[in-house]
Amino acid sequence: MSVAFRKDGVRQVRQSQSICDLYTTSASEFPQARRWFKRIKVISLGSKKCGKSCLIKRYCENKFIPEYFATTGVDYGVKSATVRKERVRVNFWDLSGDPEHFEVRNEFYRDCEGAILVFDVGDRRSFNELSNWVTEVKRFGARDDILLIVCGNKVDKPGREVSESEGQAWAQSCGFTYFDTSASTGENVDAMFNFLFSAAVLNTQKC
Ligand SMILES: Nc1nc2c(ncn2[C@@H]2O[C@H](COP(=O)(O)OP(=O)(O)OP(=O)(O)O)[C@@H](O)[C@H]2O)c(=O)[nH]1
Numbered sequence: 001m002s003v004a005f006r007k008d009g010v011r012q013v014r015q016s017q018s019i020c021d022l023y024t025t026s027a028s029e030f031p032q033a034r035r036w037f038k039r040i041k042v043i044s045l046g047s048k049k050c051g052k053s054c055l056i057k058r059y060c061e062n063k064f065i066p067e068y069f070a071t072t073g074v075d076y077g078v079k080s081a082t083v084r085k086e087r088v089r090v091n092f093w094d095l096s097g098d099p100e101h102f103e104v105r106n107e108f109y110r111d112c113e114g115a116i117l118v119f120d121v122g123d124r125r126s127f128n129e130l131s132n133w134v135t136e137v138k139r140f141g142a143r144d145d146i147l148l149i150v151c152g153n154k155v156d157k158p159g160r161e162v163s164e165s166e167g168q169a170w171a172q173s174c175g176f177t178y179f180d181t182s183a184s185t186g187e188n189v190d191a192m193f194n195f196l197f198s199a200a201v202l203n204t205q206k207c
């Protein structure tokens with residue numbers, strides 16, 4: 001993971017494909033950053049190539065990159081969000097779906113408020129593997145009240161193998177919320193993350 005500074009003072013972290021610019025360390029934004037009252041830690045889970053990094057990139061930068069750059073272990077990014085009229089700092093830990101990086105990613109499961117649990121709607125195997133991700137995250141220290149949002153991603157592509165109703169039924173059976181998403185067109189990406197942040201903030205208020 002490398003850190004670089006742009007001319008305007010914005011710090012950027014780069015590892016394979018960067019997911020977000022780190023606006024919080026910009027000198028001009030620092031006073032605003034100090035007013036943020038909450039931090040949320042969000043991780044991404046799901047089989048490799050299902051679109052986890054692209055969903056985060058779409059949300060943070062409103063960009064989509066069609067080429068595949070596998071996440072090597074983990075990428076990190078910070079983004080501000082407004083939830084219920086309050087500023088919230090979201091720390092994204094974008095994890096690799098590759099079984100080879102199992103030992104790296106399982107260090108990041110503790111103390112997360114939320115996770116996106118992603119599968120590719122054109123790849124049934126990635127859907128079938130969802131329950132393994134839930135088992136892994138719970139086994140390696142995730143909080144009992146972690147919010148898991150299931151994303152059936154790549155809905156823009158032809159050749160869908162898992163329908164919205166099937167995805168929704170699985171999510172519902174586990175007590176999770178489901179969204180059909182596309183990092184390519186941006187469909188439902190903001191709605192999904194805004195829902196996650198809002199629910200996570202509500203959860204922290206219960207504590
Ligand atoms: N058509 C389409 N392609 C997508 C979408 N999301 C991701 N992709 C493509 O799918 C490939 C994998 O996307 P990534 O976001 O890198 O996948 P990942 O889940 O982060 O993969 P790992 O880091 O290896 O775990 C890339 O070529 C993306 O451009 C989408 O919504 N629609």
Ligand SMILES: [Mg+2]
Binds near residue numbers: 052053094095097
């Ligand atoms: Mg990735």
